[in-house]
Amino acid sequence: MENKEPLSPHIQIYRWHVSSLVSISHRITGIINIIVITFICFWVSLLLLGENNYLMINFFLKSFLGKFIILAITWSFSFQMLSEIRHIIMSLGYGFKVQTTKITGFLVIFGSLIFTIIFYIIGKNFI
Amino acid sequence: MVQLNLPKNSKIKKGKYFSDKTGSKNIKKVNIYRWDPSSGENPRIDTYEVDLGDCPSKVLDILNKIKNEIDSTIAYRRSCAHGVCGSCAMNMGGKNGLACTQPHAEIDGDLDIYPLPHLKVKKDLICDLDGLYKQYQSIEPWLKSSSNSETSEIIQSKEDRKKLDGAYECIMCACCSTSCPSYWWNGDKYLGPAVLLQAYRWIIDSRDEEREKRLKKVADELKLYRCHTILNCTSACPKGLNPAKAIAEIKKMLATSNL
Numbered sequence: 001m002e003n004k005e006p007l008s009p010h011i012q013i014y015r016w017h018v019s020s021l022v023s024i025s026h027r028i029t030g031i032i033n034i035i036v037i038t039f040i041c042f043w044v045s046l047l048l049l050g051e052n053n054y055l056m057i058n059f060f061l062k063s064f065l066g067k068f069i070i071l072a073i074t075w076s077f078s079f080q081m082l083s084e085i086r087h088i089i090m091s092l093g094y095g096f097k098v099q100t101t102k103i104t105g106f107l108v109i110f111g112s113l114i115f116t117i118i119f120y121i122i123g124k125n126f127i
Numbered sequence: 128m129v130q131l132n133l134p135k136n137s138k139i140k141k142g143k144y145f146s147d148k149t150g151s152k153n154i155k156k157v158n159i160y161r162w163d164p165s166s167g168e169n170p171r172i173d174t175y176e177v178d179l180g181d182c183p184s185k186v187l188d189i190l191n192k193i194k195n196e197i198d199s200t201i202a203y204r205r206s207c208a209h210g211v212c213g214s215c216a217m218n219m220g221g222k223n224g225l226a227c228t229q230p231h232a233e234i235d236g237d238l239d240i241y242p243l244p245h246l247k248v249k250k251d252l253i254c255d256l257d258g259l260y261k262q263y264q265s266i267e268p269w270l271k272s273s274s275n276s277e278t279s280e281i282i283q284s285k286e287d288r289k290k291l292d293g294a295y296e297c298i299m300c301a302c303c304s305t306s307c308p309s310y311w312w313n314g315d316k317y318l319g320p321a322v323l324l325q326a327y328r329w330i331i332d333s334r335d336e337e338r339e340k341r342l343k344k345v346a347d348e349l350k351l352y353r354c355h356t357i358l359n360c361t362s363a364c365p366k367g368l369n370p371a372k373a374i375a376e377i378k379k380m381l382a383t384s385n386l
Contacts, residue, residue: 006137006162006170008254010244010311015221019358020308027355090356093379096372098362 018105026083029076036073071120078115082108129312142171145197151178156237157189159201162248170248173198179231186219186238187226203252210365213300216243217252223302223363243305245314259301262318266326266345271337287333294328294373296366297321303360303370309353317353318345320360320370327373330380339386346381354378 046053060066086104089095095104133139142161147154154176162170175193182192187205194201204214208227215226218241220234231238246254272281304310304319318326323345330341345351351374360370 004136005164005247005249005255007134008160008242008244008246008248009133009137009139011131011308012133013218013221013239013241014244014306014308014359017359017362019356019362023355023357087356090375091378093372093375096358096361096369096375098358101358101361 017102018109019101022083022086022105022108025079026087029080029083032073032076033080036076070123071116074119074123075112075116078119079108079112082111082115136169138169140169140171142173145173145175147176147178149178149181151180153178153180155179155189155231157193158237158239159193159252160241160248161201161251163200164250173201184230184232185227186229186231186234186240187215189231189238190215190226190240201252202250211298213298216300216302216305216365218242218244218305223306225300225302225365228365243301245311246305254305256301258314259299259304259319259321262322263299263325266318266322266329266341268325268329270329270332271335273336281334283333290331290333291328293368294324294331297324297328297368298366299325300365302363302365306359306363308357308359309355313349313353316349318350320354320374323351323354323377324368324370324373327377330377339384342377342381342384343386345377346386351377351381 043057046057061070086095086108089104095101139160157175157177158172159175160170161173175197177189177192177197182188185208187208190201190203190205194203203217203226205227206212206214208215210225210228213225216223217226218224218239219226219229220239223243226240240252242248242252242254246256249255299321301321303324304314304321307320309317310319326341326345329335330338330345335341354371354374356371356375358371361368361372364370
């Protein structure tokens with residue numbers, strides 16, 4: 001078996017495009033969101049068990065790690081939302097030109113960052 | 128299953144270095160994937176210093192120059208040199224394309240040349256495309272109509288003919304299919320952009336009478352829906368076609384028709 005034909009290199013050498021980056025991020029954020037939503041549901045139901053749990057959650061959310069996680073989740077949701085809109089438009093058969101996919105890809109990336117900031121500011125004023 | 132690393136026998140080693148002997152100042156370093164089936168060794172990357180002062184504009188010209196003047200052992204497919212036959216499809220500068228239509232000036236820095244991604248290598252830049260051709264055969268890429276129309280001309284309106292534009296020009300060079308990560312991981316089941324574009328070409332042909340059968344055949348979780356709109360295919364196509372859009376159109380047809 002020494003002379004078995006090798007497999008040519010693939011992901012190691014293929015250049016990333018905006019479209020491929022947005023596509024893989026869409027899938028990763030999708031999985032993260034499912035886990036996060038389940039987690040939040042459990043968390044909210046914990047409140048039924050009393051004030052102690054509320055205080056604990058509050059303490060965690062006020063910590064640096066808690067804030068970081070909230071920010072990350074906000075980004076993940078924003079990204080997923082915008083990317084999904086992009087996918088819906090594509091499912092209708094529009095936006096397949098190479099140039100257009102680049103523009104919509106960048107819109108999703110920068111839009112998600114802007115959304116994160118907006119959501120954070122709004123949330124901060126409420127709490 | 129997604130396999131990110133290359134298997135043990137495919138790990139790439141550093142190869143030989145061919146220094147420039149012409150003394151030219153206009154030098155481009157060209158890194159080429161080499162594998163010799165008779166050596167029993169792993170693939171390697173050989174580096175060639177090529178004098179661009181005496182070389183035409185395309186990547187294929189560089190390869191020809193290397194083969195003619197520096198190292199005649201290098202193997203690659205080529206035929207028409209005009210982007211019509213699709214033989215010289217390879218990965219240049221991290222993107223698939225035809226060596227004969229890809230200007231080397233568009234690739235900055237060193238020029239990296241690899242065979243088409245995620246295929247079995249036969250030798251150097253030559254890959255095994257058997258799987259792709261079998262899949263192409265599976266969609267039955269020929270006109271199917273009832274026997275009485277076989278003796279007479281089948282009339283097609285100008286509008287119906289126009290639907291085939293952007294689909295019939297495909298030269299089956301495999302640039303798109305081998306640029307698709309979905310095809311890398313599921314190439315045995317997922318048909319890939321090239322074959323799906325051809326499936327689309329026969330589905331929308333007004334002269335073909337087995338449109339529904341063709342649609343049913345392709346409507347499969349793995350055959351069709353492994354397309355995740357990564358869009359590497361469209362950006363790789365050297366003929367400027369849009370396989371991703373064709374796949375989206377097939378999905379749309381399936382979603383809107385009662386099969």
